[in-house]
Amino acid sequence: MIDFEKLKTIYQIGKDLEAQDIYSLIKSAKNKTYAPSEYLIEEGTKRRDIFYLKKGLIRSFIVNEKGDEITMGLKWENHVVASPDIILHGQASRFYFQALEHTDVLLMDYDLLQNIISKNPKLEKSRKYIFQRMLKEAQERIESFVLYSPEERYIRYIESNPELINRVPNKYIANVLGITPVSLSRIRKRLATKK
Amino acid sequence: MIDFEKLKTIYQIGKDLEAQDIYSLIKSAKNKTYAPSEYLIEEGTKRRDIFYLKKGLIRSFIVNEKGDEITMGLKWENHVVASPDIILHGQASRFYFQALEHTDVLLMDYDLLQNIISKNPKLEKSRKYIFQRMLKEAQERIESFVLYSPEERYIRYIESNPELINRVPNKYIANVLGITPVSLSRIRKRLATKK
DNA sequence: ACTGCTTCTTATCTTTTGTTAACGTCTCTT
DNA sequence: AAGAGACGTTAACAAAAGATAAGAAGCAGT
Numbered sequence: 231m232i233d234f235e236k237l238k239t240i241y242q243i244g245k246d247l248e249a250q251d252i253y254s255l256i257k258s259a260k261n262k263t264y265a266p267s268e269y270l271i272e273e274g275t276k277r278r279d280i281f282y283l284k285k286g287l288i289r290s291f292i293v294n295e296k297g298d299e300i301t302m303g304l305k306w307e308n309h310v311v312a313s314p315d316i317i318l319h320g321q322a323s324r325f326y327f328q329a330l331e332h333t334d335v336l337l338m339d340y341d342l343l344q345n346i347i348s349k350n351p352k353l354e355k356s357r358k359y360i361f362q363r364m365l366k367e368a369q370e371r372i373e374s375f376v377l378y379s380p381e382e383r384y385i386r387y388i389e390s391n392p393e394l395i396n397r398v399p400n401k402y403i404a405n406v407l408g409i410t411p412v413s414l415s416r417i418r419k420r421l422a423t424k425k
Numbered sequence: 426m427i428d429f430e431k432l433k434t435i436y437q438i439g440k441d442l443e444a445q446d447i448y449s450l451i452k453s454a455k456n457k458t459y460a461p462s463e464y465l466i467e468e469g470t471k472r473r474d475i476f477y478l479k480k481g482l483i484r485s486f487i488v489n490e491k492g493d494e495i496t497m498g499l500k501w502e503n504h505v506v507a508s509p510d511i512i513l514h515g516q517a518s519r520f521y522f523q524a525l526e527h528t529d530v531l532l533m534d535y536d537l538l539q540n541i542i543s544k545n546p547k548l549e550k551s552r553k554y555i556f557q558r559m560l561k562e563a564q565e566r567i568e569s570f571v572l573y574s575p576e577e578r579y580i581r582y583i584e585s586n587p588e589l590i591n592r593v594p595n596k597y598i599a600n601v602l603g604i605t606p607v608s609l610s611r612i613r614k615r616l617a618t619k620k
Numbered sequence: 621a622c623t624g625c626t627t628c629t630t631a632t633c634t635t636t637t638g639t640t641a642a643c644g645t646c647t648c649t650t
Numbered sequence: 651a652a653g654a655g656a657c658g659t660t661a662a663c664a665a666a667a668g669a670t671a672a673g674a675a676g677c678a679g680t
Contacts, residue, residue, distance in 0.1 A: 294572065302571055318561040344553070354549055358539070361556035366513040368563035375570040375603045376497055377489065379638090380667080399627065408570045413667050415629055574668090575637080594657065608637055610659055 254346045259338040264329035270337075271313050271327040278340040281311040286333025289402055290325045299326075301405035304398055310360055312340060330398065380409045381417050434479055434531050449541045454533040459524035465532075466508050466522040473535040476506040481528025484597055485520045494521075496600035499593060505555055507535060525593065575604045576612050 264270060270281060270288060281288075288311055291301045302325060305311050313323035317340050347353040374383050384407055388395055394403070404414035459465060465476055465483060476483075483506055486496045497520060500506050508518035512535050542548040569578050579602055583590055589598070599609035 292572070300572060302568065314561070314564045318557055318564065348546075348549060351543075351546060354543060358552070358556075361553075361560065362513055365556065365559055365563065366509070368560065368567060369509045369513065372563060372566055372570075373497065375567075376600065377487070377495060401627070405571065410668060411628075412630090412669080416667080419629080596657070605638060606658075607639080607660090611637085614659080 254350060255338075258342050258346065259336050262335050262337055264333045264335070266329055266331055268329050269326055270311065270329065270333075270335070271316075271323055271325065273323060273326050275313070275323050276316060276321075278316055279312070279337050280317065280340045280343060281327075282336040283307055283309050283311060284334040284336060286329055286335075287331040287397055288327055288333060289330055289398075290327045291405075292325050301402040304394065304402065304406060306394075306397075310364065311335075316340075375408060380407060380413065381420065383407050384414065384417055385421070434477065449545065450533075450538075453537050453541065454531050457530050457532055459528045459530070461524055461526055463524050464521055465506065465524065465528075465530070466511075466518055466520065468518060468521050470508070470518050471511060471516075473511055474507070474532050475512065475535045475538060476522075477531040478502055478504050478506060479529040479531060481524060481530075482526040482592055483522055483528060484525055484593075485522045486600075487520050496597040499589065499597065499601060501589075501592075505559065506530075511535075570603060575602060575608065576615065578602050579609065579612055580616070 264286070271277075271279065273293070283305060285307055288305045288309075289301050290303045290305075290311075290313075291299045294300055311327060313325055313327065315321045315323045315325065344357075347357050374386060378386065384403075387403065387407060400414055400418075401411035404411040407414065409417075459481070466472075466474065468488065478500060480502060483500045483504075484496050485498045485500075485506075485508075486494045488494055506522060508520055508522065510516045510518045510520065539552075542552050569581060573581065579598075582598065582602060595609055595613075596606035599606040602609065604612075
């Protein structure tokens with residue numbers, strides 16, 4: 231039976247695909263849904279899943295020595311999500327990936343995906359595109375840490391992601407910016423009184 | 426005439442290549458040498474060069490509104506160097522890339538390289554490998570900003586790159602860590618007196 | 621509607637960082 | 651050999667951030 235939902239998503243990810251390529255992907259990808267607070271990936275997992283976010287919001291966090299949860303990243307619609315520990319290092323994930331909203335994903339095994347891509351040259355363009363986009367995001371984030379103060383970082387973050395402030399608790403945003411929630415609260419007050 | 430130096434380097438980058446692939450790369454790649462303080466890439470450039478560092482040390486920096494040079498990154502042997510503005514954003518480079526030591530590189534046009542890779546499926550493995558390595562590096566750097574204090578960041582940086590401290594002025598390392606040279610000097614003193 | 625929990629803010633205090641400037645040391649140049 | 655720069659350190663002060671705790675506001679669940 232044809233899963234039109236899935237087909238639509240895959241078609242959006244990899245344009246210019248041939249029927250055979252699309253079929254390969256559909257066969258191995260799975261739709262899945264997560265309720266708020268459910269985990270896509272838990273700490274210690276080695277399952278090499280990679281997720282494409284169709285709808286919803288995911289936070290990744292790590293539990294430090296003190297037992298505090300530190301939010302590393304926030305991802306939403308059209309982002310690709312995977313644990314860098316598993317995919318890039320081949321280790322068990324130190325991170326949790328948790329849905330903050332009702333979240334719809336398309337997921338598949340990373341190695342299987344890479345195999346399919348390697349056997350379907352047309353897909354290489356998509357792989358290159360996704361890697362480049364991830365690198366671009368990472369690069370920009372590093373820049374923000376090196377070049378800007380926490381206050382400037384916050385201004386830039388909400389300016390480039392204005393929808394987020396209504397979807398995510400500030401304490402998570404503080405972590406992403408590399409500061410404490412208390413400090414973010416003070417920054418917000420400074421900015422409010424300046425204007 | 427055969428350039429054995431070049432051949433050797435290319436062979437190290439892309440293992441399992443066929444003769445035709447190697448020939449494609451050799452034909453388009455160029456060896457180049459830079460003296461200390463020479464620029465590989467200058468601000469404003471759009472030349473889509475990508476460099477493989479055979480020997481030497483490169484710092485990338487940006488000049489901010491105050492006119493200060495902020496060092497964004499340091500790269501040395503076996504790293505791949507390119508301007509993210511040019512390669513990932515298609516814009517003119519905001520960064521300078523400057524040799525700090527006598528530096529030997531293999532360079533080629535990025536688009537040409539991508540073309541060659543696309544036409545030589547065997548090379549896809551190398552592309553994937555390089556992208557993954559760059560992502561891994563970026564990911565780890567972001568982690569260090571989110572999870573650790575400047576002091577911890579410094580300790581980790583010199584522990585994982587012990588050779589660097591003797592090759593690079595501290596003021597550049599301070600920038601890379603997202604702090605001022607004065608602050609790094611204080612951190613170094615704190616660490617020295619602790620022990 | 622009430623209770624409990626989470627989030628955000630505010631306050632206080634300590635620690636760290638940024639800023640600016642001065643000083644010693646070292647290197648390179650002339 | 652003298653002078654100029656570059657680099658690292660130190661000092662002094664202001665500004666910001668971390669840590670901890672307490673209170674207010676909002677939300678969820680019963």
